[in-house]
Amino acid sequence: MNLGREPGEYGRVVVLYGGDSAEREVSLISGAAILAALWRQGVDAQGYDLAEGGLVGLETMRPDRVFIALHGGDGEDGTLQGALELLKIPYTGSGVLASALGMDKQRTKMLWHAWNLPTPESITLGEHSDWRDVCERLGLPLIVKPVHEGSTLGITIVDNVEALKSAYQEAARFDANVMAERFIEGDEYTVSLLGDKVLPAIRVEVPSGFYDYEAKYHSNETLYHLPCGLPPAEENVLGELCREAFAVIGGRGWGRVDVMRDANGSFWLLEVNTVPGMTDHSLVPQSAAHAGMDFDALVMQILDTSMGA
Known part of the structure; x- marks a missing residue:
């Protein structure tokens, strides 16, 4: 993949990081490390926290391309990728569909x-789920996860029926959509x-x-x-x-x-x-x-x- 390009061929690169998802802290660290690496390689790069000025602020920077280091939320779910395509700004990584999926x-x-x-069997959970039925279908222990969250946030291993509802409530703090999955x-x-x-x-x-x-x-x-x-x-x-x-x-x-x-x-x-x-x-x-x-x-x-x- 390394085609031996000169640093100037990339133009002005904006590293997008931060944002307002639960993974903001990790994103800031990732973005800082990426930005430092680009500078060491002589690339004209700037960092931008999307939470500070949104897409309008990004547009004013007039990037030639964007390095996405925005974890979770809008950075990974296809929203940002779609906006960048509308703005005709090339970006790193997967496109809209793959990001959303x-x-x-x-x-x-x-x-x-x-x-x-x-892939392990899973069941969608809700406030009125039949907790005992979920445990019988998936077996114990099982694992409860927010559907749209990363960095293992909100995940709980459940080893008894009584703990399942509280695990659901913990996951629901991070995402309205929660799933239970057979534990491997x-x-x-x-x-x-x-x-x-x-x-x-x-x-x-x-x-x-x-x-x-x-x-x-x-x-x-x-x-x-x-x-x-x-x-x-x-x-x-x-x-x-x-x-x-x-x-x-x-x-x-x-x-x-x-x-x-x-x-x-x-x-x-x-x-x-x-x-x-x-x-x-x-x-x-x-x-x-x-x-x-x-x-x-x-x-x-x-x-x-x-x-x-």
Whole structure:
């Protein structure tokens, strides 16, 4: 993907970060790291917090292209991508449809089911759900998630019927749409995709047993195994599964797919992230580094996705 472009070929690049979603803090950190990398590479780049002036403020900056580092909410659900297309401003990563689908865990799973890709069964929850019936259908433990939220915000593992309603209420603090999903006991993997490349898989190990927001962004005890420990043939199977899962929703440019592997060795697709984090704890930079690509090179290759590369 790296076509050896000169920094000036990108024109004026605006890194969009911040916003007002629950993932604002992570977005600010990602955006600052990306902006610093672009400056080191001699790119004419500026940062812009979308919460400060909205699209009007962005237009006044007259960007030639936008590097999206806006996690959650409008940054990942296709809203921003659609606005940028109307403004005819090229941007990094997936387009409107893939962004909207990737942000909606349930509709992503529906597509995967239609393509016969393995993903755990799920049920939509509401205030008046039959909690006992949900537990009987999915089994215990099960996992409760906001449908449109990222960074594991609002997620709870439930191991008894009595805890299910409170888990629903916690998830509903983040999103009006909440789902329960069959819990897969086993190892968690994440696979990063960059253009037509499948980057090395990472096995995530959390001493607490739950890869939550604290473990993902703040804990120094979370272990990221690279290499992931799978035999090469099995890692290839995992990589191809994730490539297909990303392609099914129309993903392009770059992204990340999260997967569980059960005790029988079967892989189960969990979700897609179309604007992954780029912090010092983030997984895409770790995977790229293991493949021999430093952070600056990774940022430049992602920027190339705005060029139709």
